[in-house]
Amino acid sequence: MKRWLSIFFVGGxxxxxxxxxxxxPAMYIPTMLGSPLFQLIFFTKLGQYAHxxxxxxxxxxxxxxxxxxxxxxxxxxxxxxERWYGTLGPLLASPxxxxxxxxxxxxxxxxxGLFVSAFTFVIGALLLGFRPGLGSIPSLAVIVVVTTVxxxxxxxxxxxxxxxxxxxFFVANLxxxxxxxxxxxxxxxxxxxxxxGAIGRCxxxxxxxxxxxxxxxxxxxxxxxGLVWTEVGVAAAYALAAYVLFRVLERESxxxxxxxxx
Amino acid sequence: xxxxxxxWSGFVMNLKMVGTSxxxxxxxxxxxxxxxxxxxxxxxxxxxxxTLLYAALGAGMMGVWxxxxxxxxxxxxxxxxxxxxxxxxxxxxxxxxxxxxxxxANAFTGMYALxxxxxxxxxxxxxxxxxxxxxxFVLALPATVISLGLMGLLLASSFILYRYANxxxxxxxxxxxxxxxxxxxxxxxxxxxxxxxxxxxxxxGILAIRHAALGGExxxxxxxxxALGIASLVLSVFTFxxxxxxxxxxxxxxxx
Numbered sequence: 001m002k003r004w005l006s007i008f009f010v011g012g013x014x015x016x017x018x019x020x021x022x023x024x025p026a027m028y029i030p031t032m033l034g035s036p037l038f039q040l041i042f043f044t045k046l047g048q049y050a051h052x053x054x055x056x057x058x059x060x061x062x063x064x065x066x067x068x069x070x071x072x073x074x075x076x077x078x079x080x081x082e083r084w085y086g087t088l089g090p091l092l093a094s095p096x097x098x099x100x101x102x103x104x105x106x107x108x109x110x111x112x113g114l115f116v117s118a119f120t121f122v123i124g125a126l127l128l129g130f131r132p133g134l135g136s137i138p139s140l141a142v143i144v145v146v147t148t149v150x151x152x153x154x155x156x157x158x159x160x161x162x163x164x165x166x167x168x169f170f171v172a173n174l175x176x177x178x179x180x181x182x183x184x185x186x187x188x189x190x191x192x193x194x195x196x197g198a199i200g201r202c203x204x205x206x207x208x209x210x211x212x213x214x215x216x217x218x219x220x221x222x223x224x225x226g227l228v229w230t231e232v233g234v235a236a237a238y239a240l241a242a243y244v245l246f247r248v249l250e251r252e253s254x255x256x257x258x259x260x261x262x
Numbered sequence: 263x264x265x266x267x268x269x270w271s272g273f274v275m276n277l278k279m280v281g282t283s284x285x286x287x288x289x290x291x292x293x294x295x296x297x298x299x300x301x302x303x304x305x306x307x308x309x310x311x312x313t314l315l316y317a318a319l320g321a322g323m324m325g326v327w328x329x330x331x332x333x334x335x336x337x338x339x340x341x342x343x344x345x346x347x348x349x350x351x352x353x354x355x356x357x358x359x360x361x362x363x364x365x366x367a368n369a370f371t372g373m374y375a376l377x378x379x380x381x382x383x384x385x386x387x388x389x390x391x392x393x394x395x396x397x398x399f400v401l402a403l404p405a406t407v408i409s410l411g412l413m414g415l416l417l418a419s420s421f422i423l424y425r426y427a428n429x430x431x432x433x434x435x436x437x438x439x440x441x442x443x444x445x446x447x448x449x450x451x452x453x454x455x456x457x458x459x460x461x462x463x464x465x466x467g468i469l470a471i472r473h474a475a476l477g478g479e480x481x482x483x484x485x486x487x488x489a490l491g492i493a494s495l496v497l498s499v500f501t502f503x504x505x506x507x508x509x510x511x512x513x514x515x516x517x518x
Contacts, residue, residue, distance in 0.1 A: 038436030174292060
């Protein structure tokens with residue numbers, strides 16, 4: 001158990017330091033902090049111009065959604081970069097428990113996602129006048145944690161695809177942008193066509209953002225527990241799917257000897 | 263004549279390269295279509311359906327800027343990774359001339375974005391494609407694209423010394439969309455940001471394109487686009503010279 005935990009935590013942190021391309025401050029600050037900041041301003045102003053929803057709708061939606069930047073890109077890099085750097089073979093040849101290797105990589109990504117999301121909420125408060133009640137902040141924090149976990153599990157699935165896909169960044173970029181469209185970040189789900197809403201409900205973020213909006217408007221956590229538990233369920237489903245896909249692709253890559261090929 | 267040949271060869275070469283890149287497919291077609299769809303639904307839900315052409319043009323120009331920005335941010339970096347930067351710098355033509363056709367090709371690829379959002383808007387959202395001044399639109403579009411290419415050249419020159427040029431590309435995408443008022447009016451922004459907008463070719467470019475499409479004065483913004491493009495070209499010739507010399511002196515040209 002001790003070894004499992006060591007691989008999970010220490011291995012996860014080492015993998016993150018080695019494989020997350022944007023870890024240096026010169027990359028991290030413009031990409032992980034600058035970009036979400038301006039994304040928030042862009043969509044809030046666009047919403048204001050379109051007379052669509054209230055300012056808080058966009059602030060909460062985008063502040064929660066930006067955690068996907070860490071989750072989607074971070075997890076993709078944490079898995080797929082092993083192949084890019086040529087270290088996938090030695091990693092998979094090791095006897096380390098795969099669940100510990102794989103899931104441990106999500107922990108630093110999760111922490112980073114929480115930080116980016118919190119930063120964006122603070123910017124929303126400082127620059128755009130977002131003022132949730134003080135009492136709602138702990139509930140909001142719980143929802144952001146659950147949503148970031150869910151996004152990280154989704155990122156694991158994308159990262160697993162990176163074990164075999166040629167252009168895994170294309171997949172990560174596409175997923176990130178589609179989440180802006182399908183997950184109710186800037187458009188209420190009832191405005192979208194039914195099929196788009198249905199896809200959105202199967203993705204991470206959607207229920208978390210809906211819950212965060214209600215809590216920011218003053219609802220207690222108990223009132224949105226259904227949404228939060230649904231987000232937990234989405235997270236579990238993606239984590240399981242990611243792990244199964246990882247093992248299947250690992251076995252297939254070994255069998256067909258294409259582990260490090262592009 | 264040989265300068266024209268350098269520009270043409272570089273333009274065609276880079277057009278072929280970006281044409282086979284899935285990343286450019288994403289920034290010049292997929293991403294603008296997604297952003298256009300988001301904007302269409304936001305405008306629709308706000309009861310501003312009459313402004314869908316406005317949204318389509320704006321989303322298309324966002325794509326032009328993204329393609330220019332990532333292309334120009336990437337030029338130096340990709341050449342470093344491929345080990346061809348020294349060859350480009352060592353070639354007899356000036357560095358600005360060597361890299362100008364690359365930025366031009368990137369901006370040209372960005373025009374796919376405008377085509378994609380207009381076709382997408384027409385087919386799926388019934389956006390009317392009636393242009394008030396079609397000939398001025400045809401004039402404003404290439405002028406804007408070339409001007410953005412020249413602005414990209416200026417950016418590319420500054421990235422010679424900067425090891426994390428792609429980080430700056432990640433950062434500068436949204437701010438220019440915002441400050442240029444590509445999809446909403448800059449009157450929503452604080453007054454202090456107005457001079458920043460005035461210095462940006464995309465600000466005048468979208469005004470010229472929008473006025474040509476929806477009605478309004480075109481020549482003034484068009485003149486500003488051309489003027490800022492020329493200014494970017496002149497500045498980039500100087501900055502390429504300065505930064506190139508500095509990178510050679512510090513031996514940091516190929517530093518990754």
